[in-house]
Amino acid sequence: MMLNQHLPKIDSTNFKNINKLLMNFIREEVGRTGVNKIVLGLSGGIDSAVSCYLAAAALGSENVSAVMMPYKTSSSKSLEDAMQVVKDLNINYYIAYITDQIDSYFAQPVYNKSYYNNSSLDFEKKYNENDYELKLRMGNKMARERMSILYDYSYILNSLVLGTSNKSELLLGYGTIYGDMASAINPIGDIYKTQIYQLAKYLGIPDSLIKKAPSADLWQDQSDEEELGFTYKLADEIMFLLIDKMYKPEVVISMGYAPDVIEKIYNKIKKSQFKRRLPLIAKVSQRTINVDFRYLRDWV
Amino acid sequence: MDLIKLSLAQIAPVPGLLTHNAEKHLEYIDRAKQAGSELVIFPELSLTGYFLKDAVYDSAINLNDIIVNNIAADKVKDRNIGNGGYRNTINNKNEIKNKNHEIKDNNCELDLKKSNDRILDGLLDKSGEIAIIAGFVESDEDFNFYNSTCCLSGGNILHIHRKVYLPTYGMFEEMRYFKQGKAFGVFDILGTKASILTCEDAWHLSSSYIAVNKGAKLIIINSASPARGIEEENDKFSSVKMWEELLSVIAFYYKSYVIYVNRVGFEDGIGFSGGSCVFxxxxxxxxxxxxxxxxxxxxxxxLDFLKNERFKTPILRDENLDITLKELNGIINR
Known part of the structure; x- marks a missing residue:
């Protein structure tokens, strides 16, 4: 009986309701703020494409703007795929290259020195040597640079920033806090990566986006699944049992999943909890924001 | 034929915007009236919104302070409301007129915003033409808050149901703010008897058991049920599927009409499923x-169809309340 518990597929039957729920969500939660437009970062990946198709259907193409923000190492295929989405949906788009500001920041020796306590460090060289720590820093910096640009466009275009993080990466903490995880509203944050692909199919998203391997594209040939050490398919099945079904890890082990993978996933979820919450506030007064000052964000 | 005409108003209340919500009620009431209905039913907390959190404090209506408008006041009679624990105190015509006068003298915008007690005025007024069931936050003279539903008719409050089972688990936190109601009342309306169960109340089968055994023919369930859970090859959310199975069971085994009115709209990303229906x-x-x-x-x-069903399958006639009572006493005194 228990063994039959598995992550439900989005299929042609349940798609209709899910699609309607997500479109109503975007329409109502955007409309409530007094604007009727969104802006999102379009990477050429599947997640931002799904968010974009949903938004265009909910608000109309004229109310959706996409910003592409490539770095010099970003795959040219990514920009091509993003442009395909733009053309398919006939939405507004902007291209903002981030190479200059990223390189300029990392070229400043003062930061190099304080971080590594080594004034003779050559960052360009280290980067080429495939230094993982530097790559990670640069990746996070790029994600936050993109966030910063998106929020500027949000102001210019009088549009809300639409989120593009799926449930898998939010749970695993596979995202940059205050970077790609930042948004005003997120239509796909409760949908696992495996389901995002199924949803994409019914939304009519081009095959070239659905078929390529998932990548944050923060450096050349980056692969989500290689970096995580497990496939999304396996992780999503396990997270469905741990989170949605609220089964304890030992129960999931008893259902036949590998203990080391379960442990790895469980730890990733716990260690990234801070990314999913607002900063902690030291309680001093009788009524503290979000502790005992409790209102909806939709509070009016 | 013994026909009852009624309307189900599936609306999306905005949390905390009582005036806006009341206006939407009036719009739906007019449409229901035009369609020839004698009763219009709104969802749970239809006047206030659902996930109010601390805004419960700002959204409450104290029925003891309520100002009944003049048309309604003319019809107000000394009467009790058929719900345990609640007594209508709107029973003195002169007092009401005086209060009304005071408010008019002080008719600045700030005062109106401060007081939620006039929110029901428009509905009470309309209830002279069509009976209305709507949900609101009620506060009592001891400053307790309830998740309440009123039935208004003839310019008067005919019945109040205070939600008994307040879900406080998962995404729900009603017990944090509300006090539990104490009864499942039955009241006369449209020539028959009805009972109001609010959302989670209906998930406890004892509530509909009590209602039908007190004579209810119409089980009116108003709710604010979030859409949640997807299933393969199922065009309904899991939550909707469970609800419809439950409603079918209540209708069939208690041989009653079950009228389910659920809300729609979003509150902080949580979407309510709607799908209001009749079993x-x-x-x-x-x-x-x-x-x-x-x-x-x-x-x-x-209602002829209900009589026919009750004759063919007389489950209620054969219900043995003595055994139930004996067993319940046994359980309680164990």
Whole structure:
């Protein structure tokens, strides 16, 4: 009986309701703020494409703007795929290259020195040597640079920033806090990566986006699944049992999943909890924001 | 034929915007009236919104302080409301007129905003033409808050149901703010007897058991049920599927009309599923509104059909309350 518990597929039957729920969500939660437009970062990946198709259907193409923000190492295929989405949906788009500001920041020796306590460090060289720590820093910096640009466009275009993080990466903490995880509203944050692909199919998203391997594209040939050490398919099945079904890890082990993978996933979820919450506030007064000052964000 | 005409008003209340919500009620009430309905039913907390959190404090209406408008006041009679623990104190015509006068003298915008007690005025007024069931936050003289539903008729408050079972688990936190109601009352309306169960109340089968054994023929369930859970090859959310199975069971085994009015709209990303519907005493779904969209459903219920079902399958006639009581006493005194 228990063994039959598995992550439900989005299929042609349940798609209709899910699609309607997500479109109503975007329409109502955007409309409530007094604007009727969104802006999102379009990477050429599947997640931002799904968010974009949903938004265009909910608000109309004229109310959706996409910003592409490539770095010099970003795959040219990514920009091509993003442009395909733009053309398919006939939405507004902007291209903002981030190479200059990223390189300029990392070229400043003062930061190099304080971080590594080594004034003779050559960052360009280290980067080429495939230094993982530097790559990670640069990746996070790029994600936050993109966030910063998106929020500027949000102001210019009088549009809300639409989120593009799926449930898998939010749970695993596979995202940059205050970077790609930042948004005003997120239509796909409760949908696992495996389901995002199924949803994409019914939304009519081009095959070239659905078929390529998932990548944050923060450096050349980056692969989500290689970096995580497990496939999304396996992780999503396990997270469905741990989170949605609220089964304890030992129960999931008893259902036949590998203990080391379960442990790895469980730890990733716990260690990234801070990314999913607002900063902690030291309680001093009788009524503290979000502790005992409790209102909806939709509070009016 | 013994027909009852009524309307299900599946609306999306905005949390905390009582005036806006009341205006939407009036719009739906007019449409229901035009369709010839004698009763219009709104969802749970339809006047206030659902996930109010601390805004419960700002959204409450104290029925003891309520100002009944002049048209309604003329019809106000000394009467008790058929719900345990609650007594209507709107019983003195002169007092009401005086209060009304005071408010008029002080008719600045700030005062109106401060007081929620006038929110029901428009509805009470309209209830002279059509009976209205709507949900609101009630506060009592001891400053307790309730998740309440009123039935207004003839310019008067005919019945109040204070939600008994307040879900406080998962995404729900009603017990944090509300006090539990104490009864499942039955009241006379449209020539028959009805009972109001609010959302989670209906999940406890004892509530509908009590209602039908007190004579209810119409089980009116108002709710604010979030859409949640997807299933393969199922065009309904898991939560909707469970609800419809429950409603069918209540209708069939208690041989009653079950009228389910659920809200729609979003509050902080949580979408309410709608799908307001009516189940006949044979357990089948006769009418249904769309999921997730606002809408008004005007329907006719045939009480002759209910009589027929109760004759053919006399489950209620054979119900042995003595055994139930004996067993319940045994459980309580164990």
């Amino acid at each position: 006949s005493p044979n357990g089948t779904k006769d009418y249904c509104l769309d999921y997730l969209d606002e809408g008004l459903l005007n329907i006719e219920l045939n």
